[in-house]
Amino acid sequence: MNNLQRPQKYMDKEIAELESFIKSDIDARELKRAIAVRMAISGNIYHEISLTLGVSNFFIGYWKKQFKTKGIEGIKLGHKGSKGYLTALQNTEVIEWLKNKEYWNLDELVTYLEQKFGVIYKLKQSYYELFDWAKISWKKTQKTNPKFDKELVKKRRKKLTIFYLKTRLV
Structure with missing residues (x-):
């Protein structure tokens, strides 16, 4: 059964449900899915939808089918981490x-x-x-x-001081 054969009241109900979902705070991927489905249900041509949203015809058909079978849950993100x-x-x-x-x-x-x-x-x-x-x-x-040894540090400082003084005088 295509959109032309479905009663208008069902289409209006689905569109209202999608509108409510779109207005809620959702992920951008869910938003794109919902808008594509809403446009498809409203009777827009898949080619126009794909050009408008930058998605494929398969994307539109797939998410429309998910919506028809599972409702809003079908277009929500499945993986929650x-x-x-x-x-x-x-x-x-x-x-x-x-x-x-x-x-x-x-x-x-x-x-x-x-x-x-x-x-x-x-x-x-x-x-x-x-x-x-x-x-x-x-x-x-x-x-x-643990490697710190005060005596070794004193010797090293003395060596460096002598070296510094010698190079400075040259």
Whole structure:
């Protein structure tokens, strides 16, 4: 059954439903789908719609069919992203835990997350992001440089001072 055979009241109802959806705060891709479907239902020629919206005839037909079979849900975006491992509250708790520590260690964070929340990330980058959100450099694990030797520094400074003085006099 094409648009010409359908009663006008059904077309008006569908168009009103699409208009309401278009006026709501939606993603640009959903908006383009809804406008294409509304124009098609209103009787516009696919070629005109494709030129106006910059889409293919297949795009118009596909989303019109989705709308006819599933309604507005058919033209909405299907993928909503993956669910995070930690909730916002748990994230905040981990960040506070990190901020209250004097020293930080990646292995300690991994153990804490596993024991407290049962979360094990596949990539180390996820742990590094937690450090970053807590405004902590994850490499900052010791108060002082273990390689620092005051005597070596004094000798090196003395050598550099002598070198500087010699090159300055030349």
